Amino acid sequence: MTTPIVRASTQLSLKGKTALVTGAARGIGKRIAEVFADAGASVVIADLRLADAQATADAIAQKGVKTLAVAMDVTDEAAVDAGFAQVQQQLGAVDIMVSNAGIQIVAPIEDFKFSDWKKLIAVHLDGGFLTSRAAVRQMIASGRGGSIIFMGSVHSKEASKLKSPYVAAKHGLEGLAKVIAKEGAAHGIRSNLICPGFVRTPLVEKQIPEQAQELGISEEEVVRNVMLKDTVDGQFTTVDDVAQAALTFAAWPSNALTGQSLVVSHGWFMQ
Ligand code: NAD
Numbered sequence: 001m002t003t004p005i006v007r008a009s010t011q012l013s014l015k016g017k018t019a020l021v022t023g024a025a026r027g028i029g030k031r032i033a034e035v036f037a038d039a040g041a042s043v044v045i046a047d048l049r050l051a052d053a054q055a056t057a058d059a060i061a062q063k064g065v066k067t068l069a070v071a072m073d074v075t076d077e078a079a080v081d082a083g084f085a086q087v088q089q090q091l092g093a094v095d096i097m098v099s100n101a102g103i104q105i106v107a108p109i110e111d112f113k114f115s116d117w118k119k120l121i122a123v124h125l126d127g128g129f130l131t132s133r134a135a136v137r138q139m140i141a142s143g144r145g146g147s148i149i150f151m152g153s154v155h156s157k158e159a160s161k162l163k164s165p166y167v168a169a170k171h172g173l174e175g176l177a178k179v180i181a182k183e184g185a186a187h188g189i190r191s192n193l194i195c196p197g198f199v200r201t202p203l204v205e206k207q208i209p210e211q212a213q214e215l216g217i218s219e220e221e222v223v224r225n226v227m228l229k230d231t232v233d234g235q236f237t238t239v240d241d242v243a244q245a246a247l248t249f250a251a252w253p254s255n256a257l258t259g260q261s262l263v264v265s266h267g268w269f270m271q
Contacts, residue, residue, distance in 0.1 A: 012251035015040035019250065020087060020094045022074050022131055023101030025052035027201035028151065031239035032098055032246045034060055039247060041096065042066035044087050046131075048073050048101070066091060074101045074127030084134040093142035096250045097135035099128045099173075100151040104203050106162040106210050117165045124169035128176055136180065136189060145188020149249050150177045151242075152193040152261060154269045160226075162214055170195075174261055181259030190258040192249045197237040197265025198227040232267035 019036045023029040025047035033043045037060045047053040050071040057069040068090055072083040087094060103123050105116045132148050139146040156170040180191035198204055211222045228234050245264050263269050
């Protein structure tokens, strides 16, 4: 008698899991929430903009999963803790948390306003800290552990002109992801970083004319000669590319994948 071949499932499942994604009203975070819902997770759309978060949550609920929209400014300790408490009460402890909310401000360092530096650092680093701390607390208390995913960037690895606080913050998130991987292991908590190349979301659409003005070149040149110059194929990364990477980190069943960063950038940056 031959032994039946057991094949690994190619369908990553998040059934029975609750996932919170920050900045998920639109852009990359929204697509991550949709893909998590397709994999069976209950999803929480946490965003500054509650009306848009609610619209996203309502659309995703059509897939037959539980959804919740939460108003959350990730730079505000009380708002983050209140948002996570609301999730605990309505859906139970989070199993997956994607710290994705982000902003971009571009200027040469000699002109960079300190207030803009602090604003950007607060969204990315204070936000990453406050949301991961709240998630870790729930994951420890539930006894189930979980998966923390930070939205880094190729700018977690590389620098570009005009982006001093963004590059500093995205490098910082790699460090935070590694610390949580070490501290979280005892509780079954994994922590990883996704590093996308340029994705054509509102965050990038806004930068194209701004960079054209700062660099004195056309918008088409910004796309071709600045944003996509070092890719292997001149292509933007897509929200789907990033969401599939997030699904892999969310569903991975062991500590084999923790403290890692995955660069999703059409070869712009090769590790
Ligand atoms: P986006 O502007 O389309 O969406 C960002 C979302 O975050 C918005 O819904 C916004 O309301 C929300 N947000 C902003 N500040 C917030 C705050 N203080 N609290 C809660 N929510 C807040 O941006 P995106 O392109 O989808 O970017 C998402 C993440 O991906 C960011 O961290 C960004 O740095 C990162 N990223 C983007 C690209 C890209 O090319 N678009 C590349 C690499 C990394």
